[in-house]
Amino acid sequence: MAIVKMEKMHLLALKNEQSKLMQTLQKTGIVEVIDITEDENEEKQGHKEDRIRDEIAKELAELEAKLSDLKFGIDFLKPYSKSPNPLIYGKPDVKKDELSEILSAESKIKKSLQVVFDLDKKIVHLKSEESKILNQIDFLMPWQGLDIPLEQLGYTDKAAFMAGVIPRKSKDKLEEKIEENSLLADIKVIGERRDDLYVLIIYHISGKEEIQNLFKEFSVTIQDFMGLQGAPSEIIEQSKKRLDEIQKEREAIKTQAQGMTQELFNFEVLYDYYMIEKDRKTNTLKLFDTDKSFYLQAWIPKERKTYITEIISKITDMVYVEFTEPEENDDIPVLLSNSKLVEPFEVITELYSLPDPRGIDPNPYMAPFYWIFFGMMLSDAGYGIILSLLTAVALLKFKLEGSGKKFIKMFFLCGISTTIWGAIFGGWFGDLIKIKPLWINPLDNPMAVLIVSFALGVIQIYTGIILEGYKNIRDGHVLDAIMDQGFWLLLLTGILMFVFQPLAGIAKYLAIIGVVGLVLTQGRAQKNVLMKFASGVLSLYNITGYLSDLLSYSRLLALGLTTGVIASVINTMAKTISGSIIGFIIMILVLLGGHVFNIVINALGAYVHSSRLQYIEFFSKFYESGGRAFDPLRIKTTYVKLEDL
């Protein structure tokens, strides 16, 4: 259990069997190919070498282009299709003959891709046309009352017909000025928008210059209709008709896209197929090869060694395989393996960071604490049962995968813990169902529950310190374990025992041994004697750290109380409403809504705070993070399952 031991596989084989071997390795899905091209000397790689590399790179580029086309097709068609959500219902299984059928029809699929591209182009075109028309309608709206065709605006022999925009407040003044200068002109208001009036101005050509000066003075803008023809209202009418047509064309495109379900499926299968090929090609670039042979290095879980040798020997005899232990500076990938009960809690660690490959897997130690803490913070039997039931249904009905599945499983387990704690504290939907607590109601005696919280905290902090000590001992630093962890345990135990009167006598000595030990040893890294002593004394300051860690566990009580009290508030509110039939219905609604709200908000709180206790209080004691997840070359698909490739 814990972190899986990795070994390095060295494989030497013939070039002409390379692709076959790579395919087999990909199918097993248990080796992570190491990129060794960077380590090797550049000079060693001859021209031939580069040529092969270029060839693969070219193939990769072609694959890349195909993939991006397919991806476009999938993304385009996906919103139109009603295919079931793969997150819930799992990926559809594609059998070998189905796949070869699709592969043989590739040219046809290419054609349907072209159809998708055309549809997309059409949509883009329709959209730009639509926005153009909408702009035009908006522009012409104030001119709707103008009954002259726009192309007839302008000058006749004697008169000028101008459409213009004039600020509302200037219109009267302009008319006055025209009157004053006794010009032959008339201003007719057509429409208005905000502070502007849209007007038709008719004037005699003889007064052209003066009028135009007046236009400047009163900031009248002559409207240019950019070659539009017909009366504005007619143009608007036609535009609206065109808009309707565009809408219809869109509908047509939609129905066409909806009808392309089979094509979408083909795209998805092809996409996954090429993706697998791309993975393999990319990994092939990591190998080191000569004219006739190639050399591959890969990480493999130790226990799969015999399995992989067997598989390889079935393919060919002309191969040499050797396994070595990882070296000092190797970047070992991390693969965790835990029992079924612990595994779901791996997500909590994964969200923080994977463990260092040479450290310890915290999950077996973290999981029980997480489980207990979550339950204690949610602490309502009714809520626990609901949580477990819902997650159980999700697990049974939906085909979940990966970390999503782990999460749901974790919540299922935590629901059980919540139920147990709820029974202990007597919380069944708050005080809705009155069942006597197995132990006490925290509202009656919060101090007792607080002490339990601290006790759990002490256990977890001790576990953390002991794990760090174990790590030291495992690495051969027994003295470090005694000095850094042993003395602290003595001191902390001594302080804790002061609480219990009969033990105070021994407690004093334990604490004194601990303090003296710490003062004498914690400065051992310093050279100067005085500094040694000073650092030793200063290290005692860490005691405040332990104290604050411990106090942090009081949240176990606080969040537990929150759930219980809010639940009882909901119940009280609901009860005050009941009485009549309508009141009864409202009461049920209040109870339902209120408890759902309470479950959601407090389950979130329990998740967050239980995680926090692991990350900050527990992991800080011993955990070395920074691992890199084991990412083997495997059949990795996005849309469909291609198991028997």
Place this chain on the structure above:
Amino acid sequence: MSLTFGQVIALIGAALAVALPGIGSARGVGLVGESASGLITEDPSKFGQSLILQALPGTQGIYGFLAGFLTIQKIGLLSGTLLDITPFQGWLIFASCMPIAIVGLMSAIYQGRVAAAAIGIISKRPEEVAKGITFAAMVETYAVLSLLATILMLFGISI
């Protein structure tokens, strides 16, 4: 029904315990909501993660409500008959409401700022959102402690 001075003081304490953290939470949740909306315009699929971050500064309001509820329960308002409370007891109850009232108000706002900043984590590195949640939870510690102080003080007062 005429209220005594002690009852009034206790009720003011309860009111502040609900109101101040409520204001803080509203502000904190609002801050996160603003930055989250910016992210959602770019990538609507991040809604779930953003919502978790937004909910975090909301807890102070709940803690305050809880404290206020416990207080009015303590003085017998819920059972219909207000207990007789001396001015001294009233001030004690008022004092016990203060930790969550003050810390709830401030910590919700600060937590909101941390959570709003963590929205940036979701946009750039969604797989690291747990770290952002942890940063925000660090702030909440003090709200939890003050709630605990309020509850313990409240239970310690004998009427």
